[in-house]
Amino acid sequence: MKRRPALISLLILSIGLAVGMAVKRMYFTDPESSVQQADQTNKTQQELIDESSIKAEDIELVQGQQGALSWKLLATSAKYNQGQGLVGVERPQLTxxxxxxxxxxxxxxxxxxxxxxxxxxxxxxxxxGRFGDMELEAKEMEYLGSAEMVYLKGGVTVRRxxxxLTADTVEINLATRQMLAAGNVVALLASNNLEGTPFKE
Structure with missing residues (x-):
């Protein structure tokens, strides 16, 4: 019998906390900040970059890990969204x-x-571009530095x-040099015995 008042008190406390949190969300959260956060989430990367006021000409970006250079990128111009860590570049050249x-x-x-x-x-x-003895062409390329992967999309041509090889998409693992092609794949193999092959150096 002595436990009932304690349980009732805990129940009242729990209900009070829940009501208090609901009231706080309804009346004390800033609706403008919630809308701004939702807007930032819904915008594309290009839209976020277009809003940026930070611009530069003839730039070089570098990225490295543990004292080693991972990549460098040259571009004729750039826009930088500092809050999102995004850089839009024109005429980029990636190494x-x-x-x-x-x-x-x-x-x-x-x-x-x-x-x-x-x-x-x-x-x-x-x-x-090029990767070892391969030449690459595509409408779009995504490079994932941490995963050492390259994804080519749209009218892809790979020459060795x-x-x-032509395909809609090609995935290249830079570490293993394995290549996976998908969508309208056509591969033309060249024999090393053919004297006039355009693939011989």
Missing amino acids: AFYGEDRKEVYVRGDRGIVDQRKDNLTLYENVG PDMT
Whole structure:
């Protein structure tokens, strides 16, 4: 019997806390800040960059880990959204280094977006580049530095001395050099015995 008053008191306290929290949310949260946060979440990266007032010409961005350079990017102009860590670039040229032997990837495009916080880069329009003995062309390329992955999208062409491959999308693991193609895949293999092959150096 002595426990009942204690249980009733706990029940009243719990109900009071719940009502208090509901009242606080309804009357004391700033609706403008909630709307601003929702707006920031719903905006695309390009929209966030377009709002930025920080601009620069002829820039070089670098990213590194543990004292080693991961990548560097040259661009003719840039817009920087400091709050989101996003940089919109024009005429970007990316040189990335990966693996213990510091192999190099070079890619260029008409424009791009750099997400410094996630160590990601996306290049758009007339994307082209090279990775070892491979030449790459696509409408869009996404480079994930931390995962050492490259994703090519839209009218992708990959050329190697022994093969030309076209596809809608191509995924390349830079560490293992494995390539996965999907969508309208066509591969043209070149024989090393053919004297006139355009793939021979």
